[in-house]
Amino acid sequence: MTYSTMRDFLSALETKGLLRRIEKPVDPTWEPAALAKWMYQALPAEKRFGMLFEKVLGSDIPIATAALGANTATYAAALGVEPEGINAAWARACLNPIAPKEVKNAPCQEVVISGKDVRLSYLPIPVWTPGKDKGPYITTITATRDLDTGKQNMGVYRTLVRDEKTVVSNLQPGRHGYANTLTWTGKGRPAPIAWVIAAPPAVHLAAVARLPYGAEEIAIAGALMGAPVPMVKCKTVDLCVPAEAEIIVEGEVHPGETDMEGPFGEFAGYMGPIDRRPVVRITAITQRKNPIYYGLTSQMPPSESTTIQSLTNAGILLKTLRHDLGEIAVSDAFIDLTYGGLLAHAIVAMKPAYPGHAKKVGRLVAAASSVKRVTVVDEDVDIRDSSHVDWAMNSRYNPARDTILVDDVYYRTKAGQVCIDPSVAHNTMGSKVICDATLKVDAGTFSLPPKAIMMKALDAWKQAGLPEFEIPKRARLRIDAS
Ligand SMILES: Cc1cc2nc3c(=O)[nH]c(=O)nc-3n(C[C@H](O)[C@H](O)[C@H](O)COP(=O)(O)O)c2cc1C
Known part of the structure; x- marks a missing residue:
């Protein structure tokens, strides 16, 4: 089953032994993040758990993190499937989106704080890289809308709390949230924007899906949940948000208003540099009566961010290969859980139909996704088991014959701008590698007893x-x- 509220999901995780309550009071300026860092850095994936910090200094609101992406088990639970069913759930959802339905009364609007009463500091917004980040950051779903088409987008863009009534959001060129705000600010109008905190779990997972511009994540979330997501109109801006969320922060991006954003600990494992980004004036905060705050843990991988993005984007990749590109010889896809899909390693299992087929599929993966390395293996390899993939590489991959380098595929920005891939020199282009580790000859039988x-x-x-x-x-x- 899937969960229509984050609180139901957290309770279910606790019952399954996949969530820990932390009763000791914690200081949001460092403790939740530092404890989550220990969990991801020290514990093997199967021992990790969601965290619920019950008592937060300076706030009445508890903080949850890592519950969606502690590991594959919590991610699968959020989708209401077994771990083996994750990719199929994404394919089904992408092929059969369910439009949301509008409702008038919403739990997320039980309490409405607007105008001069807005005060962001009452929310327990953590500092995620204590000692290094510029301040507290909101790390949750950002909703925006295209003025011309009316279509809404959901993505996660880290957002710095600047003061009680303003934030600076990492709305950057190339991303759909930024494109949507431009449709308003480009015409001299303030763009509506909202942060959705602790939405139904599937909505969070859909928000990190790399979908074509105009495809509405909320309809994919509805399909993942098997029912339309109830949405309510925001109180102060022209947007709809999930009615069952715990907290909504509403705001406006005014044309030309920017400020410096960062530094912030990046998902790739390094501190990201500072850049100029849009300022958002907060117009309202709405919430349930006793809300739970949810922040996604990112920074040094593996993290919640890399776990959920890799699992979501592998499902989307498999659907793209099989349904959009017609490569039905491909049976499975996995993206390693350390880099969130972007610049990561994708492993694809297939049954090659002709010589060169695996290389062709490898090229398609490199072109259709943001991964940096692609390995193609036969169907008799468990692509989620790195020792099995290594065995295939050692026994079926001949580097001089089976490697394709794709040069000049992504741009490393100028020094001082956001750097994602430190392996590429400034002002130059990054490359990708495709390894065909499928068997090309008859190797005989395995050296195991029958x-x-x-x-x-x-x-x-x-x-x-x-x-x-x-x-x-x-x-x-x-x-x-x-
Ligand atoms: C915790 C977290 C923080 C993220 N921060 C950013 C960010 O600041 N900028 C960005 O472009 N993507 C960020 N992402 C990745 C995007 O949310 C993701 O690529 C999503 O698909 C973007 O949506 P869009 O394709 O509709 O623009 C973040 C993801 C997570 C989980």
């Missing part, structure tokens, strides 16, 4: 009193073919 013997040995293992195990997919694939 399946019948291996299965019989499972009984012998038990009789010998050896410790129980679950058969890993890697072993199953190999034994089935032995």
Whole structure:
């Protein structure tokens, strides 16, 4: 099942043992972020959990983080599927979007604070790289609308709290939120904008999907949830927001108003430099009576940000390959969870239909996604098991013959501007690599006993009193073919 509220999702995670409450009072200027950093830096993925900080100094509102993207298990729970069903859920949702429905009364508007009463400091907005970030940052869904088409966009753009009534948002060229605000400010009008804090989980996951401009993330979220997402009109700006969210921050981008934004700890593992970005005047904060604050943990990978973006974008990539580009020979796609899809490593499983097919698919992946490395393997490889992928690389990939370099594909900005990829020198272009690790010759059979013997040995293992195990997919694939 999927969850129509963040609070229901958090309770369900707790029941499954995937969420921890932290009862000790925490200081939002450093503790929630630093504790989340330890979780991601120290614990293996399967031991991570969502975090709910119940007592926050200076605020009555608890903070949740890492619940959507502690690991693949919490992400799958947010979609209401098993981990193996994540990619299929995305394909279904992209192919069958469900438009949202408008409602008049919304939990997210039980309390309305507007005009001179607006005071951002009552919200427990964390500092995410304590000691390095310029200040507290809102790290949640940003909703904007195209003035001409009326279509709404949702993305996550880090947003610096400048003072009680203004923020500076990282609305940057190339992103849909920025494009939408330009449709208003370009005509001399203030652009409506809103931050949606602790929306239904699927809405958060859809917001980080790389979709074509004009495709509405909220309709994909509806499809992921299997029902239209209830939306309500904002109180002070011309936008609709998820009615079941915990908190909404409404505002306006006024033409020409900018300020310096950053530094902020970037998802790629380095501090991002400072740049000029639009200022937003906050016009209202609306909320449930006893709201929960949600902030996505980003900065040094692996993080919640990289986990949710990689899993979401792998689903979108697979759908693009199979449905939009007709590559039905491709059966699965995975993006490593460290870089959130952008500049990451995509691994694709397929059954090549002709010589060169895997290379062709590799080129399509490089062109259709923002990853930096592409590895194509056969279907008998578990693409989520790096030791299995390494084995395929070692045994089926001949570097001189099976490598394609794609040069000049992305631009590394001038010194002092936002730098995402430190491997590329300033003012030059980045490149991509495609590795075809599919088998090109008949390699004979695997060096494992036949399946019948291996299965019989499972009984012998038990009789010998050896410790129980679950058969890993890697072993199953190999034994089935032995
Ligand atoms: C915590 C977090 C912070 C993010 N911050 C930014 C950001 O500041 N700028 C940006 O362009 N993308 C950022 N992203 C990635 C975008 O949200 C993502 O690429 C999304 O698809 C953008 O939406 P759009 O394609 O509709 O513009 C962030 C993602 C997360 C999870």
